[in-house]
Structures are given as structure tokens and as C-alpha cells.
Amino acid sequence: GENVEQHPSTLSVQEGDSAVIKCTYSDSASNYFPWYKQELGKRPQLIIDIRSNVGEKKDQRIAVTLNKTAKHFSLHITETQPEDSAVYFCAATYTGANSKLTFGKGITLSVRP
Amino acid sequence: GAVVSQHPSRVICKSGTSVKIECRSLDFQATTMFWYRQFPKKSLMLMATSNEGSKATYEQGVEKDKFLINHASLTLSTLTVTSAHPEDSSFYICSARDGGEIGNEQFFGPGTRLTVL
Secondary structure, eight states: OOOOOEEOOOEEEETTTEEEEEEOOOOOOOOEEEEEEEESSSSSEEEEEEETTSSSSETTTTTEETTTTTEEEEEESSSGGGOOOOEEEEEEOSSSSSSSOOOOOOEEEEEEO | OOEEEESSSSEEEEEOOOOEEEEEESSSSSSSSEEEEETHHHOOOEEEETTTTSSSSSSSSSSSSEEEEEETTTTEEEEOOOOGGGGEEEEEEEEEESSSSSOOOOEOOOOOOOOOO
């Protein structure tokens, strides 16, 4: 089965700096990679996703890159703000009726004002 | 994005009782729903996958007789924790997926915090 690794477990950055969170996956059949943001006690919210037919996707301050050869994908947040502080989960899956997301362990991002 | 609701948001019950949690997709038909359990400061642990009109598929180590799942319609799935014990206390989150144009996107409910006394 798929195995998604996410490191480190915590990341602290100064407000205005960029944050990069990296994940690796094991199953070459995976072709869909979403990123979720979860604030304390709240539901995970999809913030961006990428499919294996593209190498990069951007949405305002957030971008995701995918390297299929190395089997890793990264979340990039620019101009970080205190409200970006949360737990971020990466996940991987393949397209199919019986597919299910495999989540990384999550990273706690703290943005210092 | 699509909206998924979950009810109740918080429940406290006595040990030995059963608790039912509802998960609804409000603006789309969910062919597949997922139930997760999340411990404090931990990742989401998939418990089971439910498809409308068929039996749920449970992950290894999850007791199907303990955690009953019913996906009776395309907009509703329920999780019943039977004979709850303190170790069942956790944050339970459902998600729903529309197998159509949305593809693999999953939309999460707000979660249910279960406390068993």
C-alpha cells in the first residue's frame, strides 16, 4: 500500500517569510496529491491539490510542486501570516472508485508575528 | 467547495451506551464516504470506507461490530459506536467524495468529539 512521509513535524517561521513543507510517497501509481490545513478542533480543509500530469500549481500565496521521479511533493507558502498557523497534512492516492487517501502525519506550522 | 455536515458536533455519554453520528453531503451526492478517527496532535486514521447501498470496508484493526456504518442514501452515512468505552473517546471525522467531475476530492465534515465517561 501507499506510505506517505512528512517531515519535519514542526516548523516555525517569521511572519512574511516563506514556508516549505515536503512529503514523499511510495506508490508510483498515486496520481492525486492534496494538501489539507487543519486548525485546532476544526475540520481539515483542502487548500490546494495537484495531479500527476502537472509539475506545479499555484493559487495566490500557495503553490505545490510535484516530482514524480523522486516521488515527492512540496507545499510552498509565501509571505506567511499568523493565520497560516495550523497543522498541514499532505496525502496521496490514485484515481479510481476504490481509492482512499493516505495521509502524512502532519506538520505544525507556527508563524511568529 | 462542496459542503459536508456532521451531527452531533459534541457528545458525552456513559460507558456501555451506543452513540450514532451522522454525516451528510448537503449539495452533492456522495457515492463514497469515509470515516476517520483522530487523536490529539495526530493524523487522520481511516476507519472505514462506505459506499451507498453496500457494506462498508473496514481498515485492518477496526472492529466492524463495534463501529457500525450505514450508508443508506447518497447523502447520508452514519457511524454508530456500540457499547462505548472510555478508550473510544476521540474526534471522529467523516468525509465525502463525489465520483463525478470532482474526481478524487474529499470534503470533510466538521467532526464529532466523543467523550465516554
